[in-house]
Amino acid sequence: MDWNYQQPVKIIFGNGKISALKEVIAELGETDGILICSRSFRKSGLADKVIAEADGLLTAVYSDVSPNPEVSEVDACAELMRAKGSKFVVALGGGSVMDLAKAAATIATVDESIRFYHGTGEALPETFLPLIAVPTTSGTGSEVTSVAVLSDHATGKKAPIFSPNFFPAYAVVDPELTYTCPPTVTACSGIDVLCQAIEGYWSVNHQPICDALAIHAAKLVFEYLQLAYTNPYDTTAREKMAEASLIAGLAFALPKTTSSHAVSYPLTNLYGIPHGEACGLTIDYFAKVNAQLETDGRVTAFAKALGFADAAAMAEAITALKKQIGLRRDLTDLNLSDAQIDELVQLSHHPNLDNNPVKITDDILYDLFGTLTKKD
Numbered sequence: 099m100d101w102n103y104q105q106p107v108k109i110i111f112g113n114g115k116i117s118a119l120k121e122v123i124a125e126l127g128e129t130d131g132i133l134i135c136s137r138s139f140r141k142s143g144l145a146d147k148v149i150a151e152a153d154g155l156l157t158a159v160y161s162d163v164s165p166n167p168e169v170s171e172v173d174a175c176a177e178l179m180r181a182k183g184s185k186f187v188v189a190l191g192g193g194s195v196m197d198l199a200k201a202a203a204t205i206a207t208v209d210e211s212i213r214f215y216h217g218t219g220e221a222l223p224e225t226f227l228p229l230i231a232v233p234t235t236s237g238t239g240s241e242v243t244s245v246a247v248l249s250d251h252a253t254g255k256k257a258p259i260f261s262p263n264f265f266p267a268y269a270v271v272d273p274e275l276t277y278t279c280p281p282t283v284t285a286c287s288g289i290d291v292l293c294q295a296i297e298g299y300w301s302v303n304h305q306p307i308c309d310a311l312a313i314h315a316a317k318l319v320f321e322y323l324q325l326a327y328t329n330p331y332d333t334t335a336r337e338k339m340a341e342a343s344l345i346a347g348l349a350f351a352l353p354k355t356t357s358s359h360a361v362s363y364p365l366t367n368l369y370g371i372p373h374g375e376a377c378g379l380t381i382d383y384f385a386k387v388n389a390q391l392e393t394d395g396r397v398t399a400f401a402k403a404l405g406f407a408d409a410a411a412m413a414e415a416i417t418a419l420k421k422q423i424g425l426r427r428d429l430t431d432l433n434l435s436d437a438q439i440d441e442l443v444q445l446s447h448h449p450n451l452d453n454n455p456v457k458i459t460d461d462i463l464y465d466l467f468g469t470l471t472k473k474d
């Protein structure tokens with residue numbers, strides 16, 4: 099088996115590490131940076147705290163970032179960066195902020211809209227501004243990946259866009275920044291960690307380093323997610339979930355995600371289901387289907403490495419975890435019509451589906467949505 103491994107992001111991990119920001123920026127050797135964060139951090143005072151930590155090196159702020167960031171927000175942020183002459187970027191937030199920042203850090207160096215590149219197959223420019231990613235959720239692992247997931251409301255498209263430029267220069271992972279995540283954000287982002295670990299492992303692009311990372315991350319989620327959900331100030335649970343998120347990011351960065359992520363995009367686009375919850379909705383179903391149809395036993399091997407008897411037992415544990423942390427386990431409340439299910443099946447044929455270890459046919463997708471919409 100041939101494989102490659104590359105991980106270009108310098109990682110700084112630990113409680114209180116946000117206070118190392120000034121030294122990190124000094125290592126970059128740049129001045130006049132922009133802070134990109136969510137609106138709530140301007141209100142909570144966290145943005146001001148980070149600007150103060152940077153000691154004059156952050157001279158602009160952009161905070162119009164929606165969950166599932168929109169291409170128009172990337173363009174607006176890039177416009178501000180050009181106007182302010184920004185030379186580097188600090189992204190303080192969850193996956194939405196980090197993904198917007200990745201795209202804006204490239205687009206700001208040219209005079210074009212991100213729309214020209216998003217979902218068009220057009221190669222992104224080679225120029226970009228260096229990025230320091232500071233995650234505030236334990237979820238996406240975006241701080242160590244080369245992908246940004248963007249939405250375009252005009253076309254109804256939510257799709258990942260890849261570029262080697264998108265790898266941040268630094269990831270500063272400070273678990274204390276996640277303490278303020280409300281339980282639903284902890285649950286949604288935490289189940290995303292589990293999906294990324296599992297999908298990174300069973301992806302057709304799997305490889306041994308990422309396999310080991312995926313097992314490590316998934317074990318941590320089973321042990322600590324419910325604790326972090328129940329007690330947001332459980333320092334061990336928060337630290338272990340931050341570790342799991344970062345390691346799961348490394349686990350899927352090269353193998354890429356598969357079926358649950360493919361199906362999640364239309365669920366988020368059409369019905370507003372948060373990203374992690376949408377991925378988690380189908381991961382137990384796909385664990386069972388993949389284990390039934392696979393020929394190499396990897397799904398079962400993964401379940402066993404986590405201490406389960408088989409993949410079905412792991413799927414049951416995932417379903418139980420979702421219940422414990424208040425995540426949806428079906429779509430019955432949406433009262434979907436046959437036409438809406440047809441649309442979901444059609445839109446689930448996203449390129450990520452090709453990374454799944456077994457072929458996901460329309461019959462399987464209809465069975466999935468039939469199961470999720472069946473009323474008892």
Ligand code: NAD
Pocket residue numbers: 136137138164165166167191192193194195197234235237238239240241243244245246247275276277278279280283286287290373374
């Ligand atoms: P998010 O960034 O959308 O944040 C969810 C909500 O939590 C927002 O309202 C945000 O303001 C709030 N929030 C974030 N941190 C907080 C904190 N510490 N305290 C209080 N509130 C906080 O959620 P996410 O799950 O981190 O990111 C989801 C996005 O990332 C989706 O668009 C998804 O498609 C994308 N994603 C990207 C990658 C990647 O590798 N680039 C991987 C998976 C998912």
